[in-house]
Amino acid sequence: AQTVTQSQPEMSVQEAETVTLSCTYDTSESNYYLFWYKQPPSRQMILVIRQEAYKQQNATENRFSVNFQKAAKSFSLKISDSQLGDTAMYFCAFMGDNFGNEKLTFGTGTRLTIIP
Amino acid sequence: DAGVTQSPTHLIKTRGQHVTLRCSPISGHKSVSWYQQVLGQGPQFIFQYYEKEERGRGNFPDRFSARQFPNYSSELNVNALLLGDSALYLCASSPSTSYNEQFFGPGTRLTVL
Numbered sequence: 001a002q003t004v005t006q007s008q009p010e011m012s013v014q015e016a017e018t019v020t021l022s023c024t025y026d027t028s029e030s031n032y033y034l035f036w037y038k039q040p041p042s043r044q045m046i047l048v049i050r051q052e053a054y055k056q057q058n059a060t061e062n063r064f065s066v067n068f069q070k071a072a073k074s075f076s077l078k079i080s081d082s083q084l085g086d087t088a089m090y091f092c093a094f095m096g097d098n099f100g101n102e103k104l105t106f107g108t109g110t111r112l113t114i115i116p
Numbered sequence: 117d118a119g120v121t122q123s124p125t126h127l128i129k130t131r132g133q134h135v136t137l138r139c140s141p142i143s144g145h146k147s148v149s150w151y152q153q154v155l156g157q158g159p160q161f162i163f164q165y166y167e168k169e170e171r172g173r174g175n176f177p178d179r180f181s182a183r184q185f186p187n188y189s190s191e192l193n194v195n196a197l198l199l200g201d202s203a204l205y206l207c208a209s210s211p212s213t214s215y216n217e218q219f220f221g222p223g224t225r226l227t228v229l
Contacts, residue, residue: 017171042222047218102172107158108158
């Protein structure tokens with residue numbers, strides 16, 4: 001079974017600064033997908049960024065980028081030029097790539113607060 | 117385009133009762149998954165349905181059941197409610213099971229008293 005670990009329950013950063021959220025995972029699968037989801041106080045879960053394990057290049061979406069270290073099973077999220085709207089719970093999630101395993105396994109989340 | 121919709125938004129039940137939660141996927145999406153999110157935790161996978169067939173089941177008791185209808189909407193049923201069933205229940209849809217991104221609805225907040 002896959003596990004996802006987020007070791008930072010809470011983080012805060014000043015507006016416009018850069019922050020990195022950590023995530024590690026454990027799996028025996030060779031191909032899989034990793035995600036960062038954002039859940040604002042309004043609670044709707046929104047996909048922030050996605051990484052396919054077979055791609056060595058780190059994914060980037062505007063101010064959001066990941067540092068994917070497959071051998072270390074590490075998948076951190078970097079938010080540059082943080083904005084007040086980035087305040088939310090952030091969940092790291094894993095999805096396998098084999099039949100019958102297309103479910104998301106989530107970590108426990110990191111509560112990120114952007115300070116004005 | 118409308119996103120994933122869920123009803124009701126909030127629900128209060130007492131122990132032992134039964135509850136039905138509903139989900140309408142994004143138009144064209146054939147896969148629906150259900151997750152339970154206890155306060156302060158990450159979501160936990162309950163069920164996945166695709167083309168009206170169950171494709172996966174998480175580690176939940178038989179009190180939890182679900183089904184998918186011909187229009188791809190879905191219901192989650194929970195019998196004999198326990199206090200520990202209090203949670204946010206999230207529905208997510210995707211075009212197919214091989215499409216890795218899941219789109220989440222706003223959730224149903226269930227409180228069991």
